Amino acid sequence: MSRISVRGLAVASATAVTTVGAVVGVASGNTESSNSNDLEATASDATLLADIPAGEQAQVQTTSVAQQADAQATAADSAAKTSAAEAARVQAAKNAVAKQKAAKQAEADRKAAAKEAAEKKEKEKKERLENKASRSSSRDASDFAPQSSYTVAQVQAMARQMVPAGQFQCFSNIVNHESTWNYRATNASSGAYGLVQALPGSKMASAGADWRTNPATQIKWGLNYMNERYGSPCGAWDFWQANHWY
Structure with a gap:
């Protein structure tokens, strides 16, 4: 299987640059041998990466895009859960307030009904006594x-x-x-x-x-x-x- 060397690409590029420089140097009268040193330095400084088969380059790119999409989806899901949790907390607080108000109203209604019943009973008792006396x-x-x-x-x-x-x-x-x-x-x-x-x-x-x-x-x-x-x-x-x- 044909493989592309990252180092080879780097060296070839450096050589091309140096060759152009040498031509320019000759034209200008500069024939110093430092160009060859620059070539060696460039070649030695190039980062060596694991060779990637040419047929798998598209797959690698697709995998990278998929990973980014997964990361974004995870982040969005986390944000949605956080938002839902906050909404639930707010609703729970509202429900608690409403329940408390309902309980207070129920207690007030109970007391009012009890008071009314007591007053009615007292009135009937008074009427019976008055009737009896009459x-x-x-x-x-x-x-x-x-x-x-x-x-x-x-x-x-x-x-x-x-x-x-x-x-x-x-x-x-x-x-x-x-x-x-x-x-x-x-x-x-x-x-x-x-x-x-x-x-x-x-x-x-x-x-x-x-x-x-x-x-x-x-x-x-x-x-x-x-x-x-x-x-x-x-x-x-x-x-x-x-x-x-x-």
Whole structure:
């Protein structure tokens, strides 16, 4: 296989340069023998490299380019990883802040809900105590002498004496909607009867056998029903407003 000597190329080049110099020297009258020394020095100073087969020179160049590309790819990959790691760190920090804010908000909401529940419970307790005190001072159905008939004003006056003052307006609102204070009101479709439209009307017998003709008995039964089922007439009125029945 033909091989190219790097040293041979260097020497040949030096010889060519020296020859030209000698010609120039002759023309100028300078015939010193230092030119031959320069040739030897040039040849001896030339770097000796491992001979490379001529057919492999292109492969060597290709390998060098590939190595450079690999080095660049490695550097780019490293930079990308560093950038990704920094982005992940920044996102993690943001997530931590958001999580902390969410936790604080959740705690604030929990405290607000607990406070609201406590206030509601305290209000209900106060209402029960007030109702209890009012009931203890309120008159019972038996306190009213039976009559053959009653006017609306008489029925309302009886209700004011039997229903706690703080609950009367709610009680009155329901009776207004159910019977307009007619103690003999009858629903032709369902059979509901009386001031509070008990269904069936015979339920009111638990408050008195005269439930058909005595509005005081009907008021007593209606008040007990509202207290037992809704906590108070106002609780019953709240339900009625949402559903139009109670």
